[in-house]
Amino acid sequence: MMNLILFGPPGAGKGTQTEILCNRLGIPKIGTGDALRGEIRKGTELGLRCKTLMDEGKFVPDEIVTEIIRNRVNSPDCRNGFILDGFPRNLAQAKKLSEMGIEITKAIAINVPDDLLVERVQGRVVCENCGLSYHAVNAPPKKVGVCDVCGGSLVARPDDKPETVRARLATYREQTQPVVEYYASIGLLQRVDGTKGIQATTEQILLALED
Numbered sequence: 001m002m003n004l005i006l007f008g009p010p011g012a013g014k015g016t017q018t019e020i021l022c023n024r025l026g027i028p029k030i031g032t033g034d035a036l037r038g039e040i041r042k043g044t045e046l047g048l049r050c051k052t053l054m055d056e057g058k059f060v061p062d063e064i065v066t067e068i069i070r071n072r073v074n075s076p077d078c079r080n081g082f083i084l085d086g087f088p089r090n091l092a093q094a095k096k097l098s099e100m101g102i103e104i105t106k107a108i109a110i111n112v113p114d115d116l117l118v119e120r121v122q123g124r125v126v127c128e129n130c131g132l133s134y135h136a137v138n139a140p141p142k143k144v145g146v147c148d149v150c151g152g153s154l155v156a157r158p159d160d161k162p163e164t165v166r167a168r169l170a171t172y173r174e175q176t177q178p179v180v181e182y183y184a185s186i187g188l189l190q191r192v193d194g195t196k197g198i199q200a201t202t203e204q205i206l207l208a209l210e211d
Contacts, residue, residue: 002027002081002209003073003103005088007180008110009172010165011117011124012194013201017110018085020202027081032065032089035072046071066096073102081105094179107183108205110194114169121165125154138198 008014039047088094123136129152134141145154183189190208194201
């Protein structure tokens with residue numbers, strides 16, 4: 001069983017690596033948003049509580065979010081493992097996860113310098129029709145400004161402006177870095193170099209999972 005957490009700041013390639021690993025390992029990605037929406041769709045007690053809070057514009061408390069994640073990781077499709085995406089976001093969630101008896105096999109942190117992250121993010125564009133992402137250097141479309149799949153227009157995301165990216169990076173350092181260091185302190189963290197490209201990063205992660 002491979003129960004994983006991937007950490008990485010905006011632009012580090014965490015989403016890409018999560019998708020690759022899910023396919024390679026045959027395990028699902030579990031995101032907080034998807035798990036919350038799943039509980040709401042099923043009409044569970046937790047789901048109804050979340051919907052009420054969200055409709056009122058309030059945050060869903062850590063204990064409810066963690067309970068929903070526990071329900072999700074106990075689903076049949078997670079019997080061989082899972083990859084947590086966007087969870088835990090803070091130390092309280094990480095410690096609650098441990099208290100609930102959810103064992104994490106490895107936590108992987110993808111490290112990339114801030115200047116390179118800003119440069120990477122500036123090259124990103126997304127199809128305003130189907131949502132497919134491209135990058136001017138790393139994953140360019142066949143025709144500039146046009147989606148390969150649906151022919152929609154490619155546009156830059158508003159939150160990919162340099163000043164916005166640096167603000168998001170500061171938030172990541174403040175909120176998520178303590179969680180990364182928590183997993184390092186209990187011997188579960190492996191750090192990989194995310195500057196060498198997608199394939200090289202994947203190879204480093206797979207090697208780290210063998211340790």
